[in-house]
Amino acid sequence: MEPKVEEYMAQLPNHIVPRVNSSGEKHREKQLLTQLPRQDLSVAYCRHLGSQTERKVYEEFINARNEIALDIGYVAANIPKSMECHKCRGILERNEMAVVAPKLGENTGWHPACFTCTTCEQLLVDLTYCVKDDQIYCERHYAELHKPRCSACDEARSARLTSYGSVALHSEDDDDAAE
Template identity: 30%
Template sequence: AMQYMELVPKELQPVAGTDGAWQRRRRLARQLPLHDQDPAQCRGLADGEHQLMEDFVKKYKAEALGVGEVALPGQGGGRKEEEKPQDKSIDPSRAPESPNGALESTAGHYRCDTCQQPLPGDCPVVYADRAGYSRQWHPACFVCCRCAEPLVDLIYFWKGGAAWCGRHYCESLRPRCAGCDEIIFSEDYQQVEGLAWHTKHFACLECETLLTGKPFALAKASLLCTTCSQSR
C-alpha cells in the first residue's frame, strides 16, 4: 500500500489533515454525487420518476461500476505469474503472454494503457476487472476519459472501452440539469447550447421567473430574464 501511495502525486495523497485529503473529498463529491446514487437525495424527481432512477442505478451497478485493483504487473485478478519452462513452440518474434492474458513486450515489460510507457515489474499498477486483465495503468494514469481527473478511491464506470468517473458516465446516458445538478429522467426538459434544465428549473437566476417561451440571456451556464440581464 505504501509503495502504491508513493506513485500517487503528492498533492493528491489523501493523508489526514492535508490538502490531499481535502482534494479527495472534493473529487468524491464531484465524481460520485449522492443525487446520482440515491433517489432520496434528489429534489428534481417528479412523481413516477423514482422508479426510473432506481432502475438506472441498478443497471449501472450491474453493468458498469467497478473498483480498481492494485497489484504488481501480471498479478491482477489474484493470479500470480509462475515460473515455467520456456515453451519452445512459441514464436520468438511474438511478445509472450502472461497467465492472466496481459501481453509483455520483448523487453519483459507491461505497458500502461493510457501513456503506453513500460511498467516495471516491481511497481504497483491498477487493474479494472471490467476492462479485463490484459490492461493495466500507472496509478496516476487511471483517470476519467472525459475530464481526465484521477478516479477517486479507484472507483470507475466502464463504457466504450474506457474508464469514466460516475458524473460523466451518468451524463453520457442522460442529460444533467444545469440548475440543480441532478440527472433528468423526464423527456420534457429544456435544452440550450448543449446544456439542459428540468422545465421547472429553467428560470432566471436572479428573480426566479420561469423562462420557457420567454426571451432570456445565458451567461456562464446561468439563465437571466431580459430585465435582470439589463440591470447587471
C-alpha cells in the first residue's frame, strides 16, 4: 500500500479496514448492501412501482438526490489550513489528513474515523454520502428522511404502505408475511 493509504487506514478502527480475506472486507461488503440499497439506485430492483406515475416520482426523487445531495468525499492528504472536524469538533491541524465532502465546501472536513452517517453512525462506505441540512447521511438514511421504507421488501419510495405501529409494509408484502 502507498504510505498515504496506509496513513488513512491506520486512522480507522482495525476491525473494519478492508484487507483481503479479513473481517474488514466482509464488513465493507455488508455496508455496501446496507448503505447503498440497490432498490434506491435503480428502478430495475423495485417491485412496487406499478404505475407510470409511481415510476416518474421514483425517477424524479433519484435524479434530485443525485443532483442536489449525493456526492463522494475525498481524502485530502495535507489540508492547507487548520479546521474544525464537522463531527467531533476536534481540530484538524494544517497538513493533517482529512476527509472533505465537496457538497459542504472545501473548508469542511472530518477526521477519517468521523466521516459517518448522522443516523446510523457507520463509516460512509467508499466515502459516498448524501447531504441534508449540513449533515451527511448514507443513501439509505437520506432516502428515509423523505419516504418511509417497507419493512418487508426494503423499498422506500412507494406511497402504498400500510403502517402497523412502527412497521410499514406494502399490502402485497403484508399478504406474503401472513402466509
